[in-house]
Amino acid sequence: DTAVSQTPKYLVTQMGNDKSIKCEQNLGHDTMYWYKQDSKKFLKIMFSYNNKELIINETVPNRFSPKSPDKAHLNLHINSLELGDSAVYFCASSQDLGSYEQYFGPGTRLTVT
Amino acid sequence: DAKTTQPNSMESNEEEPVHLPCNHSTISGTDYIHWYRQLPSQGPEYVIHGLTSNVNNRMASLAIAEDRKSSTLILHRATLRDAAVYYCILLAYDNYGQNFVFGPGTRLSVLP
Numbered sequence: 001d002t003a004v005s006q007t008p009k010y011l012v013t014q015m016g017n018d019k020s021i022k023c024e025q026n027l028g029h030d031t032m033y034w035y036k037q038d039s040k041k042f043l044k045i046m047f048s049y050n051n052k053e054l055i056i057n058e059t060v061p062n063r064f065s066p067k068s069p070d071k072a073h074l075n076l077h078i079n080s081l082e083l084g085d086s087a088v089y090f091c092a093s094s095q096d097l098g099s100y101e102q103y104f105g106p107g108t109r110l111t112v113t
Numbered sequence: 114d115a116k117t118t119q120p121n122s123m124e125s126n127e128e129e130p131v132h133l134p135c136n137h138s139t140i141s142g143t144d145y146i147h148w149y150r151q152l153p154s155q156g157p158e159y160v161i162h163g164l165t166s167n168v169n170n171r172m173a174s175l176a177i178a179e180d181r182k183s184s185t186l187i188l189h190r191a192t193l194r195d196a197a198v199y200y201c202i203l204l205a206y207d208n209y210g211q212n213f214v215f216g217p218g219t220r221l222s223v224l225p
Contacts, residue, residue: 004156033212041198043157043215056212090156098206100147102213104156 003027004105006091012111021076021108023091032074033092086112117201122220125191133186135201143205148186150197196223
């Protein structure tokens, strides 16, 4: 039973399109995150949510809009996709804001052509 | 957050101990030392973290230098499954969530 799951695993789309990536965790955690791993393999936080409330937005373009319908889900919607958005996006969750142990999903590889 | 320096890659033989070093000479008093690893085509996985004292858990041990300017992740018996990129990250406790930034890390190869 997967703890943190993401769909889709691969996403290929054209510039200018709007797409969403879904994330679900079944661990009962309060806090969820979105990370972006670029072509140089640097993995950096984009957003963190706690109990459905946005906590951190790390200077991400407003084309990226996270949405948390409930504590177990944190979806990422991206408008007007650009070539530079191509990356692997990881969702993660942790028990609460103070917990260092984060559980990551398998990632979604987004390719914008 | 303070920066860390790790070797780009290391190699180990299966069933031998592995010592993965990390230098963090600008560490502050409130920075915790975290280790995560990323297996091929997977998301990162928590390994261990510590502040000042050495730490042990079922996966690994973390040895922290007395001056805290360096640390070493120890895998006691490497297996093929331990082949991964290992990240050493410094982060102070934050009430707003632990927002990690993963650098290039050390790519560990385990030879059968």
